[in-house]
Amino acid sequence: MSGVAPIRLAIVGLGLIGGSLARALREAGAVSNIAGFDRDPEQIRIALELGVIDRAATDAADAVRGADVAVIAVPVLATAAAVAACKPGLGPNTILTDVGSTKQSVLDAVISVFGDIPPRFVAAHPIAGTEKSGVAHAKADLFRKHRLILTPHPAQDAQALATVEALWTAVGARVVKMDATRHDAIFAATSHLPHLLAYSFVDMLDQLDGADADIFPNAGGGFRDFTRIASSSPRMWHDILRANAGPVAKLLRKQIDELNSLLQMIETGDWDAMRTVFERARAARERHLTRIE
Numbered sequence: 001m002s003g004v005a006p007i008r009l010a011i012v013g014l015g016l017i018g019g020s021l022a023r024a025l026r027e028a029g030a031v032s033n034i035a036g037f038d039r040d041p042e043q044i045r046i047a048l049e050l051g052v053i054d055r056a057a058t059d060a061a062d063a064v065r066g067a068d069v070a071v072i073a074v075p076v077l078a079t080a081a082a083v084a085a086c087k088p089g090l091g092p093n094t095i096l097t098d099v100g101s102t103k104q105s106v107l108d109a110v111i112s113v114f115g116d117i118p119p120r121f122v123a124a125h126p127i128a129g130t131e132k133s134g135v136a137h138a139k140a141d142l143f144r145k146h147r148l149i150l151t152p153h154p155a156q157d158a159q160a161l162a163t164v165e166a167l168w169t170a171v172g173a174r175v176v177k178m179d180a181t182r183h184d185a186i187f188a189a190t191s192h193l194p195h196l197l198a199y200s201f202v203d204m205l206d207q208l209d210g211a212d213a214d215i216f217p218n219a220g221g222g223f224r225d226f227t228r229i230a231s232s233s234p235r236m237w238h239d240i241l242r243a244n245a246g247p248v249a250k251l252l253r254k255q256i257d258e259l260n261s262l263l264q265m266i267e268t269g270d271w272d273a274m275r276t277v278f279e280r281a282r283a284a285r286e287r288h289l290t291r292i293e
Contacts, residue, residue: 124149
């Protein structure tokens, strides 16, 4: 934020994302003071101890009072409660934003609190994270070279949008904008369904005979790569999948059809057809992903 005075920041929800944003903005020199609140006193204690925040607020309204920008960084199903808790402390010029992985559900939550979407609310989603959770794992470089999605709404205040975009740019994120509905369809495919499949696969294996003695001890690197995201926060991903249930269910039905097709190939010995699927999938991954990895 070259040439712009540092802002007063509030973070409501001191987890990996909220904590990392606080650290990144401080390192970028974009903030003058950071107030923080979390429903878990231990997260507040750690955030203070690590210097992630300057002031521990007594509640959400206290955290956002006097802030230039207030960030809601809670599980998506907790958004409405967090916004309602912040509302008494919000000033007329405070920019309110979020980091939720679903956007239409967040907009609906904001409407449930305010009756409509305030012009100075900016919906945002950083495409970054790890399987770790909690402020102790916050990293100042978490967002560097990662995408940040903004989903402007019809009542959007242009200055508020520009301020939030500048903050994310300051921490090294690559900002793109899209419609909230399109966002939710895209991330159902690229993030939400993969997490569902990873959790389901590990759970299925854990219920097999020999899981402890033979199956998991012999798992190799490919297994660890495929299942890494099943170590993510179950509560967070439960909330995300519930908030984006429609698009995920639509894709899951397609995935089940694909698996049934593969099962039929195995049962009928149609190995040529299976190889065609594998070759098509490999070509698609090489075509779409190698240029952005």
